[in-house]
Amino acid sequence: MAGIRVENIVKLFGKVRALNGVSLEVRDQEFVVLLGPSGCGKTTLLRIIAGLEHADTGRVFIGGRDVTALPPRSRRIAMVFQNYAVFPHLTVYENIAFGLRMQKASPERVRAQVDRAATLMHIEGLLGRYPAQLSGGQRQRVAVARALAVEPEVLLMDEPLSNLDALLRLEMRAELKRLLAESRTTTLYVTHDQVEAMSLADRIAVMSTGNVVQYDVPMKIYQEPADTFVGGFIGSPPMNFLRLPVEGAQAKIQTLTLDLPAAPQGREVLLGVRPEDLEAHPQPQPQSFPAEVLVVEPLGPHLLLTLAYEGQHLKVTVPPDFEARPGQTLWLRPQPGRLRWHDPGSGEALTHAR
Amino acid sequence: MAGIRVENIVKLFGKVRALNGVSLEVRDQEFVVLLGPSGCGKTTLLRIIAGLEHADTGRVFIGGRDVTALPPRSRRIAMVFQNYAVFPHLTVYENIAFGLRMQKASPERVRAQVDRAATLMHIEGLLGRYPAQLSGGQRQRVAVARALAVEPEVLLMDEPLSNLDALLRLEMRAELKRLLAESRTTTLYVTHDQVEAMSLADRIAVMSTGNVVQYDVPMKIYQEPADTFVGGFIGSPPMNFLRLPVEGAQAKIQTLTLDLPAAPQGREVLLGVRPEDLEAHPQPQPQSFPAEVLVVEPLGPHLLLTLAYEGQHLKVTVPPDFEARPGQTLWLRPQPGRLRWHDPGSGEALTHAR
Amino acid sequence: AVVAQQPSVLFVSTQFTPIEEAQRMRQVILKDFSGRVEFIPEDNAPFTNRILSEARAGKVNVSLVGGLHGDFPPLISAGSLEPVDDVMSQLKDRKFSPTFVNLGKMGTGNQYYIPWMQATYIMVANKQALQYLPAGANVNTLTYSQLREWGANLQKATGKRLLGFPAGPRGLMHRFTQGYLYPSYTKSAVSKFRSDEAHRMWSEFKALWQYVNPQSTTYDFMQEPLLAGEVWVAWDHIARLRDGLNQKPNDFVAFPAPIGPYGRGFMPVLAGLAIPKGAPNRAGAVALIEYLTRPEVQLTTLVENGFFPVIQTKLPDNLPQGTRMGADAIARQAQSNVALPSLLPVGLGAKGGEYNKVFQDTFARIILRGEDIRRVLDAEAANLRRVMNDTKAPCWSPDPASNGPCPVN
Amino acid sequence: MNARLVYLTLAVVLALWVLVPIFLIATLAFSDRASVFAWPKGILPQQFSLETIAFFFGVEGVGKAIRNSFLVAGLTLVLSVLLGAPAGYALARYRFAGGDAYRVLILMTRAFPLAILAIPLAVRFINLGLYDTALGVALVHTALALPFAVLVTSSLFLGIPKELEEAAWTLGCTRIQAFLKVVLPLALPGLAATAIFAFVISWNEVFAATLLTLRERTLPAFLLTALNDSPLPFRFAGGFFLIVPALVFIFVIRRYLFTLWGIANR
Amino acid sequence: MRSERYIPYVLILPSVLFLLFLFAWPLVEALLLSVRGGDGRWTLEHFQRMASDLYFKDAVKYTVLLTVVMVPLQVVLALCMAMLLGGIKRGRDLFLYVWTIPLGISDLAAGIVWLSIFTERGYLNSFLQAVGVIQEPRLWLSYETPAMLFLAVVAAEVWRATAIVFVILVAGLQLIPKEYGEAAEVFGATPWRRFWRVTLPLLMPSLQVALILRTILALEVFAVVVALGGRNLPVLAGEAYFWYNAYQSPGVAAAYSVLILGISVAATLVYLRLMRSRQEAAA
Numbered sequence A, B: 001m002a003g004i005r006v007e008n009i010v011k012l013f014g015k016v017r018a019l020n021g022v023s024l025e026v027r028d029q030e031f032v033v034l035l036g037p038s039g040c041g042k043t044t045l046l047r048i049i050a051g052l053e054h055a056d057t058g059r060v061f062i063g064g065r066d067v068t069a070l071p072p073r074s075r076r077i078a079m080v081f082q083n084y085a086v087f088p089h090l091t092v093y094e095n096i097a098f099g100l101r102m103q104k105a106s107p108e109r110v111r112a113q114v115d116r117a118a119t120l121m122h123i124e125g126l127l128g129r130y131p132a133q134l135s136g137g138q139r140q141r142v143a144v145a146r147a148l149a150v151e152p153e154v155l156l157m158d159e160p161l162s163n164l165d166a167l168l169r170l171e172m173r174a175e176l177k178r179l180l181a182e183s184r185t186t187t188l189y190v191t192h193d194q195v196e197a198m199s200l201a202d203r204i205a206v207m208s209t210g211n212v213v214q215y216d217v218p219m220k221i222y223q224e225p226a227d228t229f230v231g232g233f234i235g236s237p238p239m240n241f242l243r244l245p246v247e248g249a250q251a252k253i254q255t256l257t258l259d260l261p262a263a264p265q266g267r268e269v270l271l272g273v274r275p276e277d278l279e280a281h282p283q284p285q286p287q288s289f290p291a292e293v294l295v296v297e298p299l300g301p302h303l304l305l306t307l308a309y310e311g312q313h314l315k316v317t318v319p320p321d322f323e324a325r326p327g328q329t330l331w332l333r334p335q336p337g338r339l340r341w342h343d344p345g346s347g348e349a350l351t352h353a354r
Numbered sequence C: 001a002v003v004a005q006q007p008s009v010l011f012v013s014t015q016f017t018p019i020e021e022a023q024r025m026r027q028v029i030l031k032d033f034s035g036r037v038e039f040i041p042e043d044n045a046p047f048t049n050r051i052l053s054e055a056r057a058g059k060v061n062v063s064l065v066g067g068l069h070g071d072f073p074p075l076i077s078a079g080s081l082e083p084v085d086d087v088m089s090q091l092k093d094r095k096f097s098p099t100f101v102n103l104g105k106m107g108t109g110n111q112y113y114i115p116w117m118q119a120t121y122i123m124v125a126n127k128q129a130l131q132y133l134p135a136g137a138n139v140n141t142l143t144y145s146q147l148r149e150w151g152a153n154l155q156k157a158t159g160k161r162l163l164g165f166p167a168g169p170r171g172l173m174h175r176f177t178q179g180y181l182y183p184s185y186t187k188s189a190v191s192k193f194r195s196d197e198a199h200r201m202w203s204e205f206k207a208l209w210q211y212v213n214p215q216s217t218t219y220d221f222m223q224e225p226l227l228a229g230e231v232w233v234a235w236d237h238i239a240r241l242r243d244g245l246n247q248k249p250n251d252f253v254a255f256p257a258p259i260g261p262y263g264r265g266f267m268p269v270l271a272g273l274a275i276p277k278g279a280p281n282r283a284g285a286v287a288l289i290e291y292l293t294r295p296e297v298q299l300t301t302l303v304e305n306g307f308f309p310v311i312q313t314k315l316p317d318n319l320p321q322g323t324r325m326g327a328d329a330i331a332r333q334a335q336s337n338v339a340l341p342s343l344l345p346v347g348l349g350a351k352g353g354e355y356n357k358v359f360q361d362t363f364a365r366i367i368l369r370g371e372d373i374r375r376v377l378d379a380e381a382a383n384l385r386r387v388m389n390d391t392k393a394p395c396w397s398p399d400p401a402s403n404g405p406c407p408v409n
Numbered sequence D: 001m002n003a004r005l006v007y008l009t010l011a012v013v014l015a016l017w018v019l020v021p022i023f024l025i026a027t028l029a030f031s032d033r034a035s036v037f038a039w040p041k042g043i044l045p046q047q048f049s050l051e052t053i054a055f056f057f058g059v060e061g062v063g064k065a066i067r068n069s070f071l072v073a074g075l076t077l078v079l080s081v082l083l084g085a086p087a088g089y090a091l092a093r094y095r096f097a098g099g100d101a102y103r104v105l106i107l108m109t110r111a112f113p114l115a116i117l118a119i120p121l122a123v124r125f126i127n128l129g130l131y132d133t134a135l136g137v138a139l140v141h142t143a144l145a146l147p148f149a150v151l152v153t154s155s156l157f158l159g160i161p162k163e164l165e166e167a168a169w170t171l172g173c174t175r176i177q178a179f180l181k182v183v184l185p186l187a188l189p190g191l192a193a194t195a196i197f198a199f200v201i202s203w204n205e206v207f208a209a210t211l212l213t214l215r216e217r218t219l220p221a222f223l224l225t226a227l228n229d230s231p232l233p234f235r236f237a238g239g240f241f242l243i244v245p246a247l248v249f250i251f252v253i254r255r256y257l258f259t260l261w262g263i264a265n266r
Numbered sequence E: 001m002r003s004e005r006y007i008p009y010v011l012i013l014p015s016v017l018f019l020l021f022l023f024a025w026p027l028v029e030a031l032l033l034s035v036r037g038g039d040g041r042w043t044l045e046h047f048q049r050m051a052s053d054l055y056f057k058d059a060v061k062y063t064v065l066l067t068v069v070m071v072p073l074q075v076v077l078a079l080c081m082a083m084l085l086g087g088i089k090r091g092r093d094l095f096l097y098v099w100t101i102p103l104g105i106s107d108l109a110a111g112i113v114w115l116s117i118f119t120e121r122g123y124l125n126s127f128l129q130a131v132g133v134i135q136e137p138r139l140w141l142s143y144e145t146p147a148m149l150f151l152a153v154v155a156a157e158v159w160r161a162t163a164i165v166f167v168i169l170v171a172g173l174q175l176i177p178k179e180y181g182e183a184a185e186v187f188g189a190t191p192w193r194r195f196w197r198v199t200l201p202l203l204m205p206s207l208q209v210a211l212i213l214r215t216i217l218a219l220e221v222f223a224v225v226v227a228l229g230g231r232n233l234p235v236l237a238g239e240a241y242f243w244y245n246a247y248q249s250p251g252v253a254a255a256y257s258v259l260i261l262g263i264s265v266a267a268t269l270v271y272l273r274l275m276r277s278r279q280e281a282a283a
Ligand SMILES: Nc1ncnc2c1ncn2[C@@H]1O[C@H](COP(=O)(O)OP(=O)(O)OP(=O)(O)O)[C@@H](O)[C@H]1O
Pocket: A132, A133, A134, A135, A136, A137, A138, A163, A164, B013, B014, B016, B017, B018, B036, B037, B038, B039, B040, B041, B042, B043, B044, B045, B082
């Protein structure tokens, strides 16, 4: 019974407008990821929900209660801080036990919970150390374990795995997901790792300079970005945008004509297409258009090509054994169902007669 | 003229053996990435090279000079700290200018360099602020700008972009790479982001619990891991390892037989294969083996399948429109040239008669 | 058990503050008193503050106060002492010196304190210094100019300045100017303050000061520099010399103060006992006064702590050697035919401190800073006049009696 | 290597600078009366003697005075930390109207000589029944120590990251608990310094102690008048005698000046 | 939580009440003393008498001079000690202890200690004689050697009161995370510049406290001065004391106190201005 709802939060730091009227609802037991560029207000939003910062306007509800005026301890939350904030004067064990001790948990429960959280974060061997004796990633894991140990109803995490290597991260991500689903914890999670966001989130809220610009399930966010910002921000490499001329309800790429869901305002339209949704062929193909290879980058599982089409740059991923060299011309075939259309002025998506 | 060479570095923290005889050479103007699990000693190695920590044994050379006994300031390096360490009492501008001021640079040079570094890191609008007024990612960028501004001969960076979103990171990565190549800066760079490692590094040093286990160009590291640790650590998802029975110089997967480069010691061998190097087919195929789908995870550009083959788990990536549901049986065909073979005991790669 | 039931008498005193003296007061002098006494010695500043505060708060703890004559005026002007005429009349048989009884009235019609004990200032010299006495001089009839010559001889012989005066912050130098120099040279302290005689006096003293150890301005007590040998000839309160005399009786001689043109000016020191208004145990205080003024107790006080009786009684022969030497010097000082005793200031009330300041400042400006004597005397005379006019105090001995405030001519 | 030697030499010189005068006074305190006046003086007691020191212990009431001193100083320590730390915390963590004024005003309480406040204070204390009690003296001493307590603690708290406290809040602490469990342990060395300082202020204060007590004297007050008017040997011995308890006290509490968990090398 | 705004006030309230009761009220009475004549009317008479007093100018001069010489000396020395302590590996505890000993020494005792050194037959002269510089004792503490007397007072005060500055600074230093120093080192700062550019600014809050504290107390020096030099080196607090006790003139004494208060306020404001803490800049 612990959804989070924030309504119309505005937060000013002096003249800096960190949050600009943010409303967001996280359902009970839902796992929501906050995604957005550096400095867009993610931490600020988390801190306001935690009660560490006070919004200039707006209200915060947790589990249906209006907690706007409550102190952090009464909000039944736990939080992982971006800069860890582990207590330097306590051992790892005591750091993790901290919240439980505040709840006056029995010694057995403390021990059990600490062990569980520590094992989960792979720091069971470090329990006796002080934070000064830990590496960055280890400290971060202590911070996460400390939040998990209290089994909160609402968990706020600010880039909790940012200092971990891919493998550990993958593992922790999976464990975290399982654990939180099991314990039915409502979670709001900040990350800049899209894979993490995709794989963890029930829903993703994309933020940009103090606003939530899209809030939807991961696949929707990925495949149907609400605007060019989201499309350009999500995906690595991000979505390509090609400015194309419009004829009637159709856009044209050279000989190729593509149907538009609705007629755009102006005489041009933006085609949004993900790098993996353009099939590259060395030879001309039907339903394709030519582009010149500028850069070839090997990225392990695939090659990343940067191409130019009429002065506009495009990124395309191809299998690692694909033969391509700068200067060569390739034919690109867009996958039909995967094309998005945006208004070139506002950047907003054109939708099917909605 | 500023390569780095460390020889046989051992570092103990009390009983903790943080570095276990590490030797590493970074050539002049080379860009080397240190990759390794959390707590394996990356930061410690960097700190020893910087002169902030003293090795118990071993020597450090920078530009041919033995700097083992020199204080950090005489080593002509710059460093980005994992926890930023931006000076709280200085504005962003003064933080970035710090190193230049230490070199008694002329005011014009200070201004020019600060502006350049700040613009590069997209923090030109924050120059007048104090660190307390910045978000986590912004602080991190200040730390990087501070190191870039001094144009050092040797640059040590400890997870300098870990708190940035993918887009910004992509951009900074590219700019960093260009800048450092232009300025011919020898760089040792810690990251846990493999894509970053792959795209930036001339060579990658993979560390594990105080040792360098493989040191090679990125593609080699990815495609020809020296042992199962590297194979399992690099790649996301990592390389799959299947334990297979050996018959003569061949391994068997059900009906499929695969040639081995050399006969292994025992009666079994480990097949290492990357998830993208297994082609999945809904129907039986030649040169393939069957496995049962356990989990289907959409990851945006592709789907990640977890399958079971004779009780051993496998991960495979397939195009996002691939139809798969748990319980279904798929036929997996390994790409011939992409298979690696390891000794199941030591984990080391079996090499072609080398 | 009956004794223990008695409320004790809280007796606060500015005298016997040195730790040994306080010990002897408690353990010897007060030993035979029938009641219980808590004797607490205190510096005069907190002493005054305390009595005033208690009176102001209306809750008095102290039943008996003992102090020097000069300690009482601020208490009386604040109305915190109760007259003790009744006690005085009980003590008819004590044979107090009438001068002292009179001083105890503080220039009013009532008796404010009962004389307790007395002392005075004398001189002490290291025996090594005697060989340098000017020809024909005798320590017992020394004149100020002979003292100067003596100092000059000493400096010539040793290269050091070996005269000493207690001119430190807690020292009693001002008593020397008020009670010794001025009377000896002018037979006055107030009215002839800026006279030509005073001028001459200061210029002679200035000449003498050349031979005075300059550390004198840090000396509060002369016994230590004497013992340390930093000074060979010194003037001070007998209680502040006694320790030296007692420790090394064979090294020192005690003798009267020098003689000036008008004779040998000297000043007795008088301590008295008074009862605060609202004292919680007045009966006990009265009993204690009665006890302390008994002849045998007065003698014990002399033997133990070196203060002389205020009643007429014969000194015993078995005095400690230092005390004996002091007593002899005092006797010679008081009884010679040139004796010129001056009284402690009378009727200045709380302005006693400022009166002292006039003399201290005059000394500091003329002697230490070398300012022009005439100018200093004129300037300080104005201050002195103001004190006199503010308090309307008539002259006291050796100044000739006056109608109205003592004039500064 | 060389720098280390220079450091050590400097440190030793500074230590000698502190110790030598104490050693000299100790020498005098353990000499007989005559050698106090001797010249030239040697470094060691020429005539070792416990006479003057023993005398101090023999004085009636010294024991009680020492007890009182500890009682008063202890009370002062507790009171000034209890009153001062919250204020210091407020100054460090909040910006509030009047904060700056408070900061200045609290300092100003030390800029007025206590002597001049004596009579009004004494009168008030007598009326309240605080006169001649350890508590009364401790209250005045607290007033003296409070400004330091406030300012020192405020600069301490300023140095402790706010996030730590916030983390504690989110983990279920009230503000007070967070303070006690997180801020306090981190500030402990500094608070220990504050506390010692309050203790020492009280221990050495004579004026208020003299004026506000009669029977319940603290040691310095008890000795003050005696020392001022006593012969030099007693003053030296007394000076030494006054130093010794401080030596012991600081020795006992010295370890709290340093952190217990090595945050110093964070 | 709008209610947060009352918290700081709640926190300072106890100390405010306490000081109102114990300090403000007697202070007002004392202040009134300085501006009221014996007859109860307003007057500047006490200030005039103070200003025209023989010792006034010297007292002002020496007090200010002592403060100006002593305080920087103490702060610099304490800083050196605090930094040295960081450089000492073994025996740190011992040095810490020894250096803080003077904390526990009252001005009364310090005066006595240094008297035994500077007096005519003291240790200084004994030492000088032993090394053959002098034959006969020289006088250091007389009115004829004001410079030497001044130095003696400075020595005694520095000896006695540096420890408190030291303790405040050490406590402050411990709160500075070491990575700032490391960052500075990596960016080429010599130890000297690291100290100036990083340590010192980060130490500012503590330094400010120490400076203000020492200045205010230095403006009140008294006991040590009197013990060493009697009135040869008049100081303001001493004059206040003499007027109050020896001359029994509380009005003038209060005037002196008001003067001390005034100088202290001024000095404090100057410090606060010059060393505005980062917190203000940040907020
Ligand atoms: N001061 C110390 N005392 C004891 N152990 C330490 C200390 N500093 C580091 N360690 C240990 O040394 C090992 C290496 O630490 P290091 O900081 O180099 O790791 P890292 O590779 O940088 O890890 P991460 O990616 O998590 O930052 C870790 O296991 C850590 O716990």
